[in-house]
Amino acid sequence: xxxxxxxxxxxxxxxxxxxxxxxxxxxxxxxxxxxxxxxxxxxxxxxxxxxxxxxxxxxxxxxxxxxxxxxxxxxxxxxxxxxxxxxxxxxxxxxxxxxxxxxxxxxxxxxxxxxxxxxxxxxxxxxxxxxxxxxxxxxxxxxxxxxxxxxxxxxxxxxxxxxxxxxxxxxxxxxxxxxxxxxxxxxxxxxxxxxxxxxxxxxxxxxxxxxxxxxxxxxxxxxxxxxxxxxxxxxxxxxxxxxxxxxxxxxxxxxxxxxxxxxxxxxxxxxxxxxxxxxxxxxxxxxxxxxxxxxxxxxxxxxxxxxxxxxxxxxxxxxxxxxxxxxxxxxxxxxxxxxx
Numbered sequence: 264x265x266x267x268x269x270x271x272x273x274x275x276x277x278x279x280x281x282x283x284x285x286x287x288x289x290x291x292x293x294x295x296x297x298x299x300x301x302x303x304x305x306x307x308x309x310x311x312x313x314x315x316x317x318x319x320x321x322x323x324x325x326x327x328x329x330x331x332x333x334x335x336x337x338x339x340x341x342x343x344x345x346x347x348x349x350x351x352x353x354x355x356x357x358x359x360x361x362x363x364x365x366x367x368x369x370x371x372x373x374x375x376x377x378x379x380x381x382x383x384x385x386x387x388x389x390x391x392x393x394x395x396x397x398x399x400x401x402x403x404x405x406x407x408x409x410x411x412x413x414x415x416x417x418x419x420x421x422x423x424x425x426x427x428x429x430x431x432x433x434x435x436x437x438x439x440x441x442x443x444x445x446x447x448x449x450x451x452x453x454x455x456x457x458x459x460x461x462x463x464x465x466x467x468x469x470x471x472x473x474x475x476x477x478x479x480x481x482x483x484x485x486x487x488x489x490x491x492x493x494x495x496x497x498x499x500x501x502x503x504x505x506x507x508x509x510x511x512x513x514x515x516x517x518x519x520x521x522x523x524x525x526x527x528x529x530x531x532x533x534x535x536x537x538x539x540x541x542x543x544x545x546x547x548x549x550x551x552x553x554x555x556x557x558x559x560x561x562x563x564x565x566x567x568x569x570x571x572x573x574x575x576x577x578x579x580x581x582x583x584x585x586x587x588x589x590x591x592x593x594x595x596x597x598x599x600x601x602x603x
């Protein structure tokens with residue numbers, strides 16, 4: 264009983280902390296990127312950030328229900344809301360993980376292939392990628408609902424108390440256990456490997472680049488923070504899927520594992536703010552209706568946005584190559600005139 268009490272206190276603290284921090288943080292990031300899209304046009308980072316904010320806000324909306332379920336240790340809402348609640352809960356978790364992977368891939372391509380990637384760096388392409396990722400998540404969760412068989416996943420537990428998504432029949436487990444394993448491999452392990460590869464390659468390329476030391480440190484912090492959030496938030500819950508498949512059962516510590524997954528709600532806005540070239544002082548100035556000097560904004564964009572710096576270096580190289588070619592043509596033409 265002591266363990267359950269401690270677990271309930273920790274869960275309530277985490278879910279309350281997630282709600283109180285996640286709601287204003289995601290609204291703030293959403294405001295920043297929408298304003299950026301209106302002023303400068305949408306970019307891949309803007310599209311993915313807005314998708315992440317919307318996903319997190321959906322999860323935040325259900326946090327009070329999750330906290331009440333943890334404290335009361337029963338499901339008091341109508342049975343029909345149980346699959347709807349779990350559908351949005353897990354859609355937010357897996358969708359956020361895939362979107363973080365898309366951001367990592369975009370950063371890697373922008374550094375490794377800045378000239379080629381610039382040709383395909385369109386907001387429309389990012390919207391299609393986001394739609395494709397959401398379609399994969401919704402398809403898997405739709406298949407999970409097929410195992411429901413009209414029971415709404417609500418079952419009697421002890422002393423005639425109802426539980427949501429806790430106790431399953433053998434027929435339901437035959438569908439859920441392998442499906443959970445497939446989701447852990449396809450929606451977590453594969454994106455994790457892709458994110459880790461892109462992160463390590465970005466760090467290696469930036470280390471050998473001619474960027475300033477401050478920009479290199481910012482890229483290092485940004486890359487490692489995104490990978491840290493991915494591992495810490497999503498690994499425990501997906502490990503429970505693998506263990507459940509090996510044991511062919513619904514593991515009892517899934518409730519503990521999902522606690523860390525909710526922390527992405529207030530950790531991901533930090534990563535998204537790091538993706539934005541705006542500094543905290545500039546952000547506070549915008550919120551207080553103050554405008555910084557134009558040159559100050561240019562300096563911030565130059566120093567604080569290493570991706571833009573890398574693309575600027577690539578553009579400078581192109582211009583230098585073009586100017587040398589033009590000079591060579593002009594010299595050749597002058598020589599021909601003199602010979603004539």
